[in-house]
Amino acid sequence: MTPTPPNIITSLSSPNDSPTSPTNQENTSQSNLTAARPTSPQPLSARSTTSQNLPRTPKPIVTHVGHSRNQTLLPLETLRSIYLGDLPGRLQDNEQGTLTYDHSRKKYPPIRNISSTEKKRILVTGGAGFVGSHLVDRLMLMGHEVIVLDNFFTGNKRNIEHWLGHPHFELVRHDVVDPFMIEVDQIYHLACPASPPHYQYNPIKTVKTSVMGTINMLGLAKRVKARFLLTSTSEVYGDPQEHPQKETYWGYVNPIGPRACYDEGKRVAETLTYAYAKQDRVDVRVARIFNTFGPRMNENDGRVVSNFIIQALKGEDLTVYGEGDQTRSFQYVHDLVDGLIALMNQPCQDPMNLGNPDEYTILEFAEMIRDSVNRGVRIIKLPSTTDDPQRRRPDIGRAQHYLGWSPKFSVGQGIGETVEYFRKVVRDNDL
Ligand SMILES: NC(=O)c1ccc[n+]([C@@H]2O[C@H](COP(=O)([O-])OP(=O)(O)OC[C@H]3O[C@@H](n4cnc5c(N)ncnc54)[C@H](O)[C@@H]3O)[C@@H](O)[C@H]2O)c1
Numbered sequence: 001m002t003p004t005p006p007n008i009i010t011s012l013s014s015p016n017d018s019p020t021s022p023t024n025q026e027n028t029s030q031s032n033l034t035a036a037r038p039t040s041p042q043p044l045s046a047r048s049t050t051s052q053n054l055p056r057t058p059k060p061i062v063t064h065v066g067h068s069r070n071q072t073l074l075p076l077e078t079l080r081s082i083y084l085g086d087l088p089g090r091l092q093d094n095e096q097g098t099l100t101y102d103h104s105r106k107k108y109p110p111i112r113n114i115s116s117t118e119k120k121r122i123l124v125t126g127g128a129g130f131v132g133s134h135l136v137d138r139l140m141l142m143g144h145e146v147i148v149l150d151n152f153f154t155g156n157k158r159n160i161e162h163w164l165g166h167p168h169f170e171l172v173r174h175d176v177v178d179p180f181m182i183e184v185d186q187i188y189h190l191a192c193p194a195s196p197p198h199y200q201y202n203p204i205k206t207v208k209t210s211v212m213g214t215i216n217m218l219g220l221a222k223r224v225k226a227r228f229l230l231t232s233t234s235e236v237y238g239d240p241q242e243h244p245q246k247e248t249y250w251g252y253v254n255p256i257g258p259r260a261c262y263d264e265g266k267r268v269a270e271t272l273t274y275a276y277a278k279q280d281r282v283d284v285r286v287a288r289i290f291n292t293f294g295p296r297m298n299e300n301d302g303r304v305v306s307n308f309i310i311q312a313l314k315g316e317d318l319t320v321y322g323e324g325d326q327t328r329s330f331q332y333v334h335d336l337v338d339g340l341i342a343l344m345n346q347p348c349q350d351p352m353n354l355g356n357p358d359e360y361t362i363l364e365f366a367e368m369i370r371d372s373v374n375r376g377v378r379i380i381k382l383p384s385t386t387d388d389p390q391r392r393r394p395d396i397g398r399a400q401h402y403l404g405w406s407p408k409f410s411v412g413q414g415i416g417e418t419v420e421y422f423r424k425v426v427r428d429n430d431l
Contacts (some may be wrong), residue, residue: 008067012325026430027121046308054327054359055393059410063333066138069404071112072341079334080417082109082137083295084424087161108166112143121145121183123226125176125217126190128155130297131289132230134162134337135188140168142342147182151175155192159296176213177205183224186344189217190231192266195301196259196385203261209273210265218276223281229285229344230273234355234392235263236288244393247288247351258386277349285343290355290394294333305330305415309422312373322384324363331356332414335407342403355394368412373419388406 036137065079066072087104092099122139125146126132132155139146140163147170148160163169174180176191192209199206214230221228225357237245253263276282293305311318331354339354360368366379399405 011379012202015118028333036088040104054361056227056298059408059413061349061410061413062334062408064206064337065408067342067404070345070358072138072142072338074138076334078109078141079134079137081161083421090161096353099105103165106165109137109141109162111141111168114143119144121147123147123149123182123184123187124190125149125188125213126155126192126231127188128152128157128159128171129153129190129194130159130294131194131292131297131333131336131357132188132190133159134294134333135190135340136163136169138341140166146170147172147184147361149174149176149180150191151418154195154198154298154301156298176216177208179216180220181223182220184220184226185299186226187217187221188340188344189228190233192231192262194233194262195298195303196262197302199262199296200258203258206261207265208263210269214269218272218282218284222276224278225283227283227285227344228273228276229287229340231340232266232270232286232351233262233289234288234290234353234394235259236267236270237389237392238263239389242390243391244357244395245353246395247353247398284349285412286351287340287343288351288353288355288394289336290353290392291328291330292333292355293330294418296333297418299422299425304328304365305369305418306422308369309373309415309419310426312369312377313419313422313426315374315377318366318370318377318379319382320362320366320379321382321388322362324379324381325361326384326388327361327391328360328365329356329359330365330414331407332409332411332417335409338408339399339403342405346403348398348402349396350402352399352402353394353396354399354405355396356409357393357396357410358411359391359393360405360411365411368415369419372415 062076064073064075066074089102090099091102118355119225123146124136124146125134127136128150136146136148145168149172151174164171191213193206218228237249240249241252242249254260255264270286273284273286277284297303297306299306299310308318336354343352370377370379396406
């Protein structure tokens with residue numbers, strides 16, 4: 001089959017229908033573990049997106065992450081020094097082409113000194129991945145003991161290398177599909193490939209990871225009476241027929257399409273989570289995460305932000321699938337980690353959307369990244385992918401109400417930070 005030639009995009013104009021009207025009102029009186037009937041769907045005008053009518057909230061530059069209320073406040077610089085700085089104890093000699101690990105030079109980032117009653121033993125499955133490794137950094141800096149369980153399918157030891165050998169840290173190579181026993185107080189269950197090329201690589205394994213992995217971790221939580229948090233996804237809403245998406249929306253998912261192994265896998269993972277909560281009184285939390293980006297995204301996993309940044313840094317064309325007028329709401333990873341920690345440490349068990357309601361077209365993202373990295377590259381269109389949702393935007397009313405949480409990073413600041421990280425990756429790895 002002859003591939004369709006790419007179209008070169010020269011301007012940002014897109015079809016101009018009337019805007020959909022975002023509402024941010026949430027029925028916060030819904031009780032724990034009860035599913036409300038779906039609200040009547042708002043008709044979605046799929047091609048109604050221009051940069052002018054999309055909702056955006058201006059945000060000041062962020063210098064600190066976390067919150068003093070739950071003792072998670074931290075200068076952003078502390079985190080940046082971890083993923084932008086050189087690894088402690090690692091000496092690279094480019095001329096000799098060698099790497100030396102010198103334990104005597106290893107200095108860990110300083111952690112909070114908390115009492116043994118405050119200190120928790122926390123299991124993070126998928127802790128060597130993109131989101132997991134940032135969560136691990138924060139939990140370690142807060143002074144907790146952290147155990148990472150990962151099979152390194154999409155994660156990488158490098159993401160958590162700076163904690164190896166620390167007395168508060170353990171790393172276990174293990175597949176969540178197999179049972180695992182350990183005494184812990186909390187379980188953040190993240191293990192699951194999250195990008196389409198990775199979860200579609202072996203769809204059966206993806207379903208097993210979501211279903212059997214979640215059963216194993218819920219069984220562990222039940223046995224040791226640990227609190228359990230599932231990282232679910234906005235993909236449970238599928239190609240949504242109402243906009244923005246509230247937690248009460250039941251979704252519109254193709255059960256046999258190429259994304260089904262992930263979408264349906266996560267839907268069953270949620271079902272299991274609430275079944276264990278009802279039947280066995282496991283103390284559960286469910287985060288429905290919307291698109292997230294930031295340092296340590298896998299540079300080869302085809303996710304849109306890392307794709308654009310790497311393409312621009314290498315001087316290649318930026319590839320947009322379809323017309324580029326499909327929208328996404330991207331949150332910066334530190335906001336997500338704030339939300340996950342807040343969710344784990346509060347009482348509400350209902351599913352919670354965690355995402356940034358600022359909505360952008362994919363084309364705008366491409367333009368923002370091109371403008372901040374390399375104005376010389378072109379943006380080209382390729383045929384759209386199957387079941388690619390047209391619009392995505394979280395209603396975060398519930399998280400605002402229960403967690404006092406909303407994203408602080410503007411997309412612009414997040415892109416700047418991520419570009420800085422990938423510049424280092426491209427430089428260090430000679431990509
Ligand atoms: N990043 C996002 O935009 C996003 C959006 C929605 C939901 N999520 C969810 O957040 C979680 C983390 O996503 P991410 O972006 O960090 O993805 P990631 O691929 O970077 O991380 C997933 C981690 O899980 C590990 N893993 C995969 N299968 C495993 C298995 N069978 N046993 C043990 N470990 C396994 C991988 O090696 C990796 O370290 C996932 O559950 C994902 O579904 C992420």
